[in-house]
Amino acid sequence: DIQMTQSPATLSASVGDRVTITCRASQTITGWLAWYQQKPGKAPRLVIYRAATLQSGVPSRFSGSGSGTEFTLTISSLQPDDFATYYCQQYDSFPLTFGGGTKVEIK
Amino acid sequence: EVRLVESGGGLVKPGGSLRLSCAASGFTFSDYNLHWVRQAPGKGLEWVSSISTSGEDINYADSAKGRFTISRDNAKNSLYLQMNSLRVDDTAVYYCASRWLPNDYWGQGTLVTVSS
Numbered sequence: 589d590i591q592m593t594q595s596p597a598t599l600s601a602s603v604g605d606r607v608t609i610t611c612r613a614s615q616t617i618t619g620w621l622a623w624y625q626q627k628p629g630k631a632p633r634l635v636i637y638r639a640a641t642l643q644s645g646v647p648s649r650f651s652g653s654g655s656g657t658e659f660t661l662t663i664s665s666l667q668p669d670d671f672a673t674y675y676c677q678q679y680d681s682f683p684l685t686f687g688g689g690t691k692v693e694i695k
Numbered sequence: 696e697v698r699l700v701e702s703g704g705g706l707v708k709p710g711g712s713l714r715l716s717c718a719a720s721g722f723t724f725s726d727y728n729l730h731w732v733r734q735a736p737g738k739g740l741e742w743v744s745s746i747s748t749s750g751e752d753i754n755y756a757d758s759a760k761g762r763f764t765i766s767r768d769n770a771k772n773s774l775y776l777q778m779n780s781l782r783v784d785d786t787a788v789y790y791c792a793s794r795w796l797p798n799d800y801w802g803q804g805t806l807v808t809v810s811s
């Protein structure tokens with residue numbers, strides 16, 4: 589099974605900050621990686637797929653990068669609506685696996 | 696409008712069974728692979744099971760193997776999860792999700808509570 593390790597678990601930041609979340613896979617996943625945003629009591633929302641493709645309707649301040657085993661989600665200028673928990677997910681092979689999540693909090 | 700609506704959750708005793716349903720509308724259901732993902736209270740997301748468009752390819756998390764059965768009815772635009780031998784650690788919100796990138800749709804979730 590492919591293990592996904594996210595860091596940090598919690599991130600405290602201010603509006604306007606640039607934030608980066610890292611996701612490491614236990615083996616190469618050839619770019620089949622997605623990032624989700626989840627707010628309390630809501631279903632996850634797809635933000636990035638194929639490691640770097642921005643989902644339709646997602647603001648361009650979000651970007652994804654990486655390959656092989658290391659991937660990042662960057663928010664270039666944090667906005668109030670961005671405070672949420674973010675999860676990476678590999679869909680290279682079954683079992684599909686999620687990272688443990690990164691909670692982006694207001695500093 | 697795309698909608699995925701889960702139902703069938705509730706309170707059940709350890710060892711009991713539940714059948715979750717997910718009714719879909721607003722998209723061509725039979726074109727999408729379908730998934731169940733769960734989230735225990737205060738915890739992260741955990742993939743449970745997936746089924747291909749035809750229903751021929753099915754995969755389960757180790758935690759679900761031998762106890763849960765995923766199925767779909769393309770004529771009824773519905774996804775199911777039969778859960779048997781439920782354990783306390785199966786307590787979670789269960790989401791159905793459909794993916795055919797870039798489309799990725801999720802329901803609002805249904806809460807399953809396993810407790811004596």
